[in-house]
Amino acid sequence: MPDVSHDPSTSLTRVARLGALLESAQLLHASLDLDTLLAHLVRTVMGRHLVARAVVAIGDGETARVAALRGLRSLAVGDPFDASVAESVGLTRVLPIGTPPVGLLGLGPAGRSVDADEEAFLLGLLGIAASGIANARAHEETRRLNTDLDRKNQELASLVELVRALARTTDPDEVARVLGLTLAGQWALSRYAVLAARPGQPPVARQKGMTLPPCDRYLEALARLPDACTPEEIEDTALRDLLADQRVALLFPLRVGGQTVGLAALGPRPSGLGYGPHDREIGAGMAAQAVVALENCWNFRETLEKQQMEKELALAAGIQRGLLPAALPHVEGLDVAGASRPARVVGGDYYDALLVERANAPYLLCVADVAGKGIAASLLMSGMHATLRALIGHDLSLAALAAQTNELLFAATPGNKYVTAVLLQVDASSGQCRYVSAGHNDLLVVRPGGDVEWCPATGLAFGMFPGAAYGEGELTLAAGDISVLYSDGVTEAQRTDGAEFGATRLVDAVHSAASQPAEAIVAHVLREIDRFTRGVPQYDDITIVVVKRTA
Amino acid sequence: MPQPFSVQRTDEGDISVLALEGFLDAHTAPIFEQAIQSELDNGRARLVVDGQKLSYISSAGLGVFMGFIEQIRQEGGDLKICGLNQRVRQIFEILGFQAIYDMLDTVPDAVRRFSEVPTREA
Numbered sequence: 091m092p093d094v095s096h097d098p099s100t101s102l103t104r105v106a107r108l109g110a111l112l113e114s115a116q117l118l119h120a121s122l123d124l125d126t127l128l129a130h131l132v133r134t135v136m137g138r139h140l141v142a143r144a145v146v147a148i149g150d151g152e153t154a155r156v157a158a159l160r161g162l163r164s165l166a167v168g169d170p171f172d173a174s175v176a177e178s179v180g181l182t183r184v185l186p187i188g189t190p191p192v193g194l195l196g197l198g199p200a201g202r203s204v205d206a207d208e209e210a211f212l213l214g215l216l217g218i219a220a221s222g223i224a225n226a227r228a229h230e231e232t233r234r235l236n237t238d239l240d241r242k243n244q245e246l247a248s249l250v251e252l253v254r255a256l257a258r259t260t261d262p263d264e265v266a267r268v269l270g271l272t273l274a275g276q277w278a279l280s281r282y283a284v285l286a287a288r289p290g291q292p293p294v295a296r297q298k299g300m301t302l303p304p305c306d307r308y309l310e311a312l313a314r315l316p317d318a319c320t321p322e323e324i325e326d327t328a329l330r331d332l333l334a335d336q337r338v339a340l341l342f343p344l345r346v347g348g349q350t351v352g353l354a355a356l357g358p359r360p361s362g363l364g365y366g367p368h369d370r371e372i373g374a375g376m377a378a379q380a381v382v383a384l385e386n387c388w389n390f391r392e393t394l395e396k397q398q399m400e401k402e403l404a405l406a407a408g409i410q411r412g413l414l415p416a417a418l419p420h421v422e423g424l425d426v427a428g429a430s431r432p433a434r435v436v437g438g439d440y441y442d443a444l445l446v447e448r449a450n451a452p453y454l455l456c457v458a459d460v461a462g463k464g465i466a467a468s469l470l471m472s473g474m475h476a477t478l479r480a481l482i483g484h485d486l487s488l489a490a491l492a493a494q495t496n497e498l499l500f501a502a503t504p505g506n507k508y509v510t511a512v513l514l515q516v517d518a519s520s521g522q523c524r525y526v527s528a529g530h531n532d533l534l535v536v537r538p539g540g541d542v543e544w545c546p547a548t549g550l551a552f553g554m555f556p557g558a559a560y561g562e563g564e565l566t567l568a569a570g571d572i573s574v575l576y577s578d579g580v581t582e583a584q585r586t587d588g589a590e591f592g593a594t595r596l597v598d599a600v601h602s603a604a605s606q607p608a609e610a611i612v613a614h615v616l617r618e619i620d621r622f623t624r625g626v627p628q629y630d631d632i633t634i635v636v637v638k639r640t641a
Numbered sequence: 642m643p644q645p646f647s648v649q650r651t652d653e654g655d656i657s658v659l660a661l662e663g664f665l666d667a668h669t670a671p672i673f674e675q676a677i678q679s680e681l682d683n684g685r686a687r688l689v690v691d692g693q694k695l696s697y698i699s700s701a702g703l704g705v706f707m708g709f710i711e712q713i714r715q716e717g718g719d720l721k722i723c724g725l726n727q728r729v730r731q732i733f734e735i736l737g738f739q740a741i742y743d744m745l746d747t748v749p750d751a752v753r754r755f756s757e758v759p760t761r762e763a
Contacts, residue, residue, distance in 0.1 A: 237735075240735055244736070248699060248700040251666055251699040251700065252667070252701070255699075255701065268701055270704065271702075271705065271708070272700040272701040272704060273700075274708060275699070275703030275705075275706075275707065276736060278707055278737055278738055279704075279707055280710060359737075361737070363737065
């Protein structure tokens, strides 16, 4: 402290100084607003020292930055400030504010001589200012933290609200709508897009102010991107240009279980605001929630569709069963039975037994096997049924019937689809038989003495080539003779080890039941097949027709 | 439990006042969207949204405001917001809506504002 003078005028000056100091102290401590505080500091110092230019910089010596200034045009708030900067702009004194310093005060040349007391006043003022600045900064920091906390709370509330809204829907479009609205609200966007695609499901697209093409075209490129990125960060030039062209500012690929199914795109934020790392995080979080909801909706729909499909299949199976003869026409001297077991709900095998309403007309038996299985095969099977039933009344020879059937099926089937069939015409009174085999497996005849006869194909499968001709084969059934018409599902029925039921087991099965009625023979063969395959799921349709001459 | 939400509509000359009540969230957003859309369909693009009775707004609810603002301003109108309670207003401010929308205390303030600033840059 300067030494104390007893001059009354000096005492008065000192009292005035103390008063000013007290006033400043009150002011500096009352204000938590840094700008007000610094303005007061600068104003006071400039007034007392008659200084025309002054700068207050905040921060320690290395990183101090201009926070308030008067009378200087060459510096601006935010500029770095130290002794050399001060010198360069004509400030002649640089004083630390407080110990340890919270900032620097730079002053131009004083307009009057400054005595020791005035100097002491200045140091006192700076000391008070230092604590005021520290208070104001702490207050500012607290406010900033509070704002951050408010924002975090809001984001959390937003995410919770999104999850809740998404849980309410089973509609993928609704998911896109809710996500789009939430993104628009969260970043005050008037442009955004939510696109998603899954094979077999209608594409999902919700766009505002953007017209991005369907995303299934560039899902692969999206799959290579991180969870959040800007168009500039994308290497794929086509995708980058596409997004930039639509003014996409931030992009979130929609991913679920390692699969990329779409994207959420944000347009630019208003007022030139950008997206920080935190925005990427919260956006990616929202996208992740939405894509899980999307996946759930899709799965839900697929389950519904599957149930619907199963209902329709069951209906189709009922219709198909109706195409097979419910009861075979009875003919004196013949015992006929048949059965068909599709591998799936519906199948491609067909058998029939037809008796034309005409005196001495022969009995016509048929087993047909459509290439393939399931719905496609079942449709063709019904075509075969209709064709044969339509042609049967035309009094054609067996060969002509086969040729006509081939023409009609060829016209009605795609190139790679065909039907093998065996048609057996039996004269009940004489036992004379004629048959046509259109690429079908050999017709089997088993005689009571143990003789076995195999009758090979007499032409190509139906529906393969137009104009195909068919030969007729002949055979005779004596009393007790059995003929077996079957599809390859019988002989090719498989065990787990891959072994097939085969022709020998078929003959043995027929032989061992030969004394029984046709229906029992059919049942026995089916049982033997089941015993052989031991529960291995049936791979192909199984059809068998047995005709036995009783007299 | 879905929370109730409703929009009451009144006229102040060629300005439509939409008073919101209840919870504006993803679930109720379509009601508000419809209300704004029907104003635009009737050629009315000068809108005041009165949020005095708005008790909650989610991001999705805020999204509705963004969904129409460009069209409203392209048609020479504006959407001004007023009467928000402290909590709701804070959400608007955290997300920076005050930079895009005029936010006023009362409906008369908002209506008067139209004579000073009929529209803003879209």
